[in-house]
Amino acid sequence: MLTAILLLLAGFIxxxxxxxxxxxxYCGVVHDEAVRIVDTHLAGFPMPSGLSITTLAKAAHD
Known part of the structure; x- marks a missing residue:
């Protein structure tokens, strides 16, 4: 009985x-795709492929 309970608990964990x-x-993949879309399409205008948007978070790390 105890073994069955432990196996159920281990399976649940x-x-x-x-x-x-x-x-x-999956959330990481979706986030990366969203970032790629935003970085390459600012206000509907495609940006050059080698550039990305400089955000406040990026500027704070520089």
């Missing part, structure tokens, strides 16, 4: 961890 990892990866 593994499931939560795997689901969390997949969700974080």
């Amino acid at each position: 593994v499931g939560v961890v795997l689901t969390g990892m997949i969700a974080l990866f």
Whole structure:
């Protein structure tokens, strides 16, 4: 009985961890794509491919 409870708990924890990892990866992919779109299309005008927008966050790190 105790073994069954521990196996269920271990399965639940593994499931939560795997689901969390997949969700974080998927959100990261979506975020990267959104950043790429914003960086290459400022106000509907395509920017040169080698440039990106300088934001306040980037300027603070420089």
